[in-house]
Amino acid sequence: MPVRLIVLGGHFASGKTTLLLRFLALLKKGEGRVGALVNDVGPVDFKLVAAMADCPVEEISRLCMCIKEKDLKAALKRLLDLNDEIILVEEIGFGNPHKCWNTLSNHMSVLNGPFELNPITVLVDGEFLTKSYQGFVSTLPPLMEQQLSEADIIVVNKTDLIPVDSKETIEGILRGVNARARIFFISAASGEGVDGLLSELMTTRWTPRPPQTVPEVTQRRTEEFSNMHWSAYKVEFELPDESAFQDTMRKILTLSGDEMLKSGGQIVRVKAYLEAPSNRIYASLTPDLNVEFYPNSEALKIRSGVLTLSFVVKGIKGEEVSSALKKALSETGGKFTVKRV
Ligand SMILES: Nc1nc2c(ncn2[C@@H]2O[C@H](COP(=O)(O)OP(=O)(O)O)[C@@H](O)[C@H]2O)c(=O)[nH]1
Numbered sequence: 001m002p003v004r005l006i007v008l009g010g011h012f013a014s015g016k017t018t019l020l021l022r023f024l025a026l027l028k029k030g031e032g033r034v035g036a037l038v039n040d041v042g043p044v045d046f047k048l049v050a051a052m053a054d055c056p057v058e059e060i061s062r063l064c065m066c067i068k069e070k071d072l073k074a075a076l077k078r079l080l081d082l083n084d085e086i087i088l089v090e091e092i093g094f095g096n097p098h099k100c101w102n103t104l105s106n107h108m109s110v111l112n113g114p115f116e117l118n119p120i121t122v123l124v125d126g127e128f129l130t131k132s133y134q135g136f137v138s139t140l141p142p143l144m145e146q147q148l149s150e151a152d153i154i155v156v157n158k159t160d161l162i163p164v165d166s167k168e169t170i171e172g173i174l175r176g177v178n179a180r181a182r183i184f185f186i187s188a189a190s191g192e193g194v195d196g197l198l199s200e201l202m203t204t205r206w207t208p209r210p211p212q213t214v215p216e217v218t219q220r221r222t223e224e225f226s227n228m229h230w231s232a233y234k235v236e237f238e239l240p241d242e243s244a245f246q247d248t249m250r251k252i253l254t255l256s257g258d259e260m261l262k263s264g265g266q267i268v269r270v271k272a273y274l275e276a277p278s279n280r281i282y283a284s285l286t287p288d289l290n291v292e293f294y295p296n297s298e299a300l301k302i303r304s305g306v307l308t309l310s311f312v313v314k315g316i317k318g319e320e321v322s323s324a325l326k327k328a329l330s331e332t333g334g335k336f337t338v339k340r341v
Pocket residue numbers: 010011012013014015016017018019045093157158159160161186187188189190284292
């Protein structure tokens with residue numbers, strides 16, 4: 001039986017990790033052995049998936065798998081050596097899907113021989129499209145526009161947050177970028193449409209073709225990308241007293257986010273994962289400085305632990321990100337050591 005690779009592309013916060021976890025839960029009910037590979041700017045999503053998934057999980061951190069080809073090859077080999085029959089892959093948020101699908105396909109043919117890969121599948125945040133669209137396709141972030149232009153399948157996620165009558169508008173926006181792709185509407189959070197999408201991705205195939213992105217979009221993408229900064233940190237901490245860590249985590253994330261906004265930055269994605277002796281918690285900061293937790297455990301009290309954080313921002317430099325983080329940490333009154341990872 002050929003190994004089946006299911007790859008998910010899409011911009012930061014489009015819902016790739018949430019969907020990957022849904023897929024893992026559905027696949028676990030079937031027969032095949034499943035593995036996962038998470039490619040992200042830092043190890044936060046990897047830690048979350050490894051903690052939640054009952055299967056082997058590999059990681060490629062910091063850069064796109066197209067660049068870290070050695071790591072990609074080693075990670076795929078480890079999963080194949082475990083006889084995984086289905087491998088789920090999350091692409092990094094700024095990935096170029098065309099390059100990633102080609103790179104994955106090249107490595108799989110060398111490592112494994114028979115394999116099947118889903119058509120280029122790109123997630124997009126339906127709520128973001130509904131809110132941000134002002135009548136021109138060029139208002140989409142160029143990285144997102146480039147990814148969408150390469151898709152064979154576009155997955156509009158977060159339908160739980162969009163009015164039913166905005167589906168047509170969304171289709172109109174997407175058709176302006178990509179007239180060929182098939183469009184699916186799902187909610188990775190509620191599970192709506194997820195089964196149907198998984199069957200589609202398990203049974204259809206990618207076929208190589210030339211890149212589809214037009215030069216103006218490539219140019220805009222390059223500009224956006226050169227203005228983007230990403231970094232990840234490992235923070236070992238000790239608090240003066242046992243405290244509700246959710247509050248401390250909220251404070252660290254919102255204060256560092258606030259500092260970065262004050263320096264003229266724009267938040268693309270901020271995430272954190274806490275490992276304490278008896279607990280683990282994941283948190284993310286939205287661009288409007290709200291913190292979401294998983295699981296939501298207000299009562300969780302701890303004194304020490306390790307925080308892994310990742311930041312993707314636009315318009316500010318690395319030093320401003322790390323000084324924003326250090327300033328936020330100092331406000332918690334605890335002891336910290338900060339290392340870049
Ligand atoms: N309401 C809603 N939120 C979602 C859905 N899918 C993902 N999210 C949230 O969107 C944010 C980004 O999701 P994530 O899976 O981390 O996106 P990724 O960066 O593409 O991996 C998280 O806060 C998720 O909880 C959805 O279908 N509905």
